[in-house]
Amino acid sequence: MLKVALITPAGRGSHAGNRATATRWAGRLGELGCRVRIAGSEDALGEWRVDGQAPDLVMALHAWRSHGAILACRQAFPAAALAVVLTGTDVYRFQHSHPEAFRESVAAADVLVGLHDALDEDLPGSVLPRLHIVHQSALPLPPGAPRPSRRYLNVLVAGHLREEKDPLRAALAVRALPSGSRLRVIQLGGAVETTWAQAAFEEMAVNPRYRWLGDLPRWRVRRWMARARLMVISSRMEGGANVVSEACVAGLPVLASDIPGNRGLLGGDYGGYFPVADTAALRELLRRAEAEPAFVEALRRQVTARAALFTPEAEREALARVITACGLTP
Structure with a gap:
């Protein structure tokens, strides 16, 4: 069973998008048969282990905010594959305001993950061969959901x-x-x-x-x-x-x-x-x-x-492709 550490700068209980993404991806990866642990980028090294063992794959959300965790994981778990997920502030802010940290996180990654199809407009061409897109999934509105207001x-x-x-x-x-x-x-x-x-x-x-x-x-x-x-x-x-x-x-x-x-x-x-x-x-x-x-x-x-x-199915298949690109088998 593949052991995956999902690292996010958003702590437990946060409503931030990074935390929601990590929680949802943990479910998708579980459907692929992975054993997943979600941890904060500021957590102690032991919190990044999965069932007490070194992960096979580390997925770190946010190249800049998780920069320290990315470098620490690369050193602590040298045999683990590393995928770095690029957020909007990574690409459109921190790539320019904190270029050294951004470059170090990107260089450490075996695979880069983006969330939309136009990232090639703003990322260096040299990193695009490592870039894989995972569209975030959503569920249909439940039966019996309210109808749009007629008054407003x-x-x-x-x-x-x-x-x-x-x-x-x-x-x-x-x-x-x-x-x-x-x-x-x-x-x-x-x-x-x-x-x-x-x-x-x-x-x-x-x-x-x-x-x-x-x-x-x-x-x-x-x-x-x-x-x-x-x-x-x-x-x-x-x-x-x-x-x-x-x-x-x-x-x-x-x-x-x-x-x-x-x-x-x-x-x-x-x-x-x-x-x-x-x-x-x-x-x-x-x-x-x-x-x-x-x-x-x-x-x-x-x-x-x-x-x-x-769809959840499309998201799961995209994550499976990320795992394969890391040289692992989901």
Whole structure:
């Protein structure tokens, strides 16, 4: 039985995307017959062992935040294969702001893992032969999920409030709409800094079309996805957001910032992109969505056509290919 250590900078109990990915991948790897242990990148070396033994494979999420753990594992477990998972902040921030640590983590890896199909736009060509893409999976909405509201045209924004997400862009876009508009933005996700929480409270005080509900359990997020007509993903950088996978599988049309991390999941010909941080352009897309049901339906068809990329089976098969690329047998 293959022993796999999954290392993430997000600790136990965290709602961060890296932790969710590690937990889900542990399940997929278990389906492949692997014995898996999830550990934090700051944990003691013994926590990275699997059933007290050295792992056959180490998968480390985040090249920069797990940099120390990556180098320590390479030294402590020289016979183990090492796969490093590149996140959005790795590729679009730390590759440039902390190049030495990024290069060391990448150089240590036998295999690199990315989460969307446009990473070749921003990674050095020399690393691409080691790069394998694993699309994050999502489950369909459960039978009996709520129907979209008739009173409001709910626009969902789901994700932690932090700078990379440009989280209040949709709220700004629905300010000062005509009184007859049914558009309303529902924002879900915790604020990583108190300044973002304060900004959300201040926006609610002046913008009756905006509600921030904070960090909700997964089942409540999925109920809001069922009630929404659109999702906005306004991020300045993304490594392959799982919320895009969830929207596609749910058949929920997306208005997305035109960045590689979104294009790499939705496709280059997707019809719902807007320039990063362009409030006016997003407002026009939202107004078009309200005025033209055919536009929303066209986006729905496009996201639904992508859904097959994001099934648990496809994710499991992609992880099996990563294992094989490491010279191991799943």
